[in-house]
Amino acid sequence: MAGYQHGVYTYEVPTSIVPPVKxxxxxxxxxxxxxxxxxxxxxxxVNKPMLGYTYSECVKKMGYLDDFDSYTICEAISSHFALFAVAPLVMINVLDPDKHSETGTEKVTITKNEGILKVAGVLKSSVIIKSVDGATTHDVKDYELEFDDDGYLHIYTSVATEVTVEFKKLNPSLVTPADIIGGVSLDGSYKGLELVNEVFPRFREVPGIIIAPKYSTNSAVAAVMKAKALNINGLFQAVAFADISTEEVRDYTQVPMVKNQNNLDNPNLQVFWPKVSLGGKQYHMSTQAASLANLVDASNEGYPYEEFSNKNLQMDAAVLADGTEILLSLEQANYLNGQGIVTALNWIGGWRAWGHRTSAYPANTDPKDAFISVRRVFIYEQNQFILSFWQKVDKPGNRKLIENIVDSKNIDFNSKAARQFILGGRIEFLEQENAVTALMDGTYTFHLFITPPTPAREIKGLFEFDPSYFSVLFG
Structure with missing residues (x-):
């Protein structure tokens, strides 16, 4: 307690308006x-989320090779940083040297004190160099090891002209859908997709788009991605981008059937077919779509109200896994769109992502569930509401609290409406939605109304012949 005071004193009180958390x-x-x-x-x-903001940072943290089929995280690094120049990226590697590896032995010729072990995935720490007959093990001080840009191990030594190399190497083909799905270990640690729950506690960033290129073609993986996107940390939501296999599905007319068979039908899930190629290098469309969505968001202050549909992908061909080119007509691409599938269209302006419907369409036609951009706005607003007003939890439930939340959010909505991000929005604290028993139990319910603009999916022009203009002939 302050003692006797005599004079002028100042005090600070909390700001009555809470700024929104991005x-x-x-x-x-x-x-x-x-x-x-x-x-x-x-x-x-292994099974540890890593955050990267630059190309070099991601390469240093995770390694990089152009073998996207073996190393799917490299596909996302290339797409995000090299093709679209967007950041950041969270990477979760499930390739485990203890599970997904095998041993090998190779003879290597040493020329001018240098030899190359042309085997992919060699773990440097496992390398043992012996004499040609394998009888003698060379001391580690007698040689140096270094990887080249192709991922092959170079051996530098002056003690021999030919050696036998024993090693353990990674085998990405041993990774299964179960490894991607992951789960919770007996020690309480997370693996695979369950690690999405660690992103916010580690980095204070809410996941926005979940991808698993190559593996998301598996129905079980896609199902877990869908479930995870609906419930992150018991609070947040995201969207999941999944692909339909271009090995199993070679004809566009079969894509909707596979989508339905695999239960790919949720507002928070977007489905893509086929793959895209740039200079002969293949990317899953889900990977480039995630990068493109980031690029479009960045042009709108990070607010996801604009569709990435009809925006340029970094590609020169749509392909199947075996390289067969796919060239869809506008009618064929629209058919896929009408079944809730995003594809690629080579039309006015070059190759573009084409499709704005979530996988819930056409079974669900509610605008907040059927349009990708509208769905992403609803997810964004819900996540932002949680982040902004978490600081108010356990404050006294009085008029001051209610007015603070209502005024703060209405100011936020008005600002977004003024910038044309939304058509309008408001928040209300309604008596009929707040029963006395609920208030007695500490539950306060706010009702938020929001209308994001729907994409102009069809622009019509009505042309009519007007005979009255013949009058100009008699001027």
Whole structure:
């Protein structure tokens, strides 16, 4: 308690308006495989979320090779940073040297004190160099090891002209859908897609888009991605981008059937077919779509109200996995769109993402569930509401609290409406939605109304012949 006071004193009180907390709508989280053998400590990168803001940072943390089929995280690194120049990216590697590896032995010729072990995925720490007959093990001080840009191990030594190399190497083909799905271990640690729950506690960023290129073609993986997107940390939501296999589905007319068979039908799930190619290098469309969504969001102050449909992908061909080119007509592409599938269209302006419907369409036609951009706005607003007003939890439930939340959110809505991000929005504290028994139990319910603009999916022009203009002939 303050003592006797005499004079003028000042005090600070909390601001009556709470500024909104920014939520990263497009923060992409990829679960897949990385060439961790190129890093200093591969074992430390297994089932651990890593955040990267630059190309070089991601390469240093996870390694990089152009073999996207073996190392799917490299596909996302390339798409995000090289093709679209967007950031950041959260990477979760499930490739485990203890589970997904095998041993090998190779003879290597040493020329001018240098030899190349042309085997992919070699773990440097496992290498043992012996004499040609395998009888003698060379001291580690007698040689140096270094990877080249292709991921092959170079051996530098002056003690021999030919050696036998024993090693353990990564085998990404041993990674299964179960590894991507993951779960919770007996020790309480998370694996695979369950690690999405660690993104916010680690980095204070809410996941926005979940991808698992190559593996999301598996129906079980897609189902878990869908479930995870609906419930992150018991609070937040995101969207999941999944692909339909271009190995199993070679004809566009079969894509809707596979979508339905695999139960790919949720507002928070977007479905893509086929793959895209740039200079002969293939990308899953879900990967480039995630990067493109980030690029479009960035042009709108991070607010996800604009569709990434009809925006340019970084591609020169739509392809199947075996390289067969797919060239859809506008009618064929629209058919897929009408079944809740996003595709690629080579039309006015070059190759573009084409499709604005979530996988819930056409079974669900509610605008907030059927349009990708509208769905992402609803997710963004819900996440932002949680982040902004979490600080008010356990404050006294009085008029001051209610007015603070209502005034703060209405100011936020008005600002977004003024910038044309939404057509309008408001928040109300309604008596009929707040029963006395609920208030007695500490539950306060606010009702938020919001109308994001729907995409102009069809623009019509009505042309009519007007005979009255013949009058100009008699001027």
């Amino acid at each position: 939520s990263t709508a497009g923060l992409t989280v990829i679960v897949g495989t990385a060439p961790i053998h190129l890093t200093d400590d591969p074992a430390a990168l």
